[in-house]
Amino acid sequence: xxxxxxxxxxxxxxxxxxxxxxxxxxxxxxxxxxxxxxxxxxxxxxxxxxxxxxxxxxxxxxxxxxxxxxxxxxxxxxxxxxxxxxxxxxxxxxxxxxxxxxxxxxxxxxxxxxxxxxxxxxxx
Numbered sequence: 001x002x003x004x005x006x007x008x009x010x011x012x013x014x015x016x017x018x019x020x021x022x023x024x025x026x027x028x029x030x031x032x033x034x035x036x037x038x039x040x041x042x043x044x045x046x047x048x049x050x051x052x053x054x055x056x057x058x059x060x061x062x063x064x065x066x067x068x069x070x071x072x073x074x075x076x077x078x079x080x081x082x083x084x085x086x087x088x089x090x091x092x093x094x095x096x097x098x099x100x101x102x103x104x105x106x107x108x109x110x111x112x113x114x115x116x117x118x119x120x121x122x123x124x
Contacts, residue, residue: 002112003025004024005116006022007118008020010121011121011122012121015085015086017083020036021080022096022115024077025077030053032102033098033104034072035111036048036097037097038094039093043092047061047107050106052104055072067083068082068084069082087122093118094120095114095115096114097114097115100112
């Protein structure tokens with residue numbers, strides 16, 4: 001079983017940056033792909049970014065491509081999401097998630113473990 005705790009959210013002006021972190025516990029962390037999702041009020045939870053178990057491959061939603069970077073440190077059991085050039089439409093509750101396999105996936109159903117979320121608010 002994997003437990004996930006996110007941190008790093010906050011309030012930032014448009015054009016600013018934030019770095020989200022996700023601390024994972026569980027013996028299988030370095031065998032699972034990891035992802036970030038986000039959910040704005042009244043909307044569905046959307047895929048943001050994913051990274052393979054090794055960190056060798058990443059994938060991004062079109063809306064964040066070129067602005068966000070996902071990374072992981074398997075020695076420290078952490079996953080990060082560096083968010084640059086933030087826009088008001090990036091405002092959401094951001095969730096870290098652990099997949100049930102080591103490969104890239106954008107599918108909500110492929111992620112078995114979720115953190116509690118960290119709020120990101122971007123003001124215009």
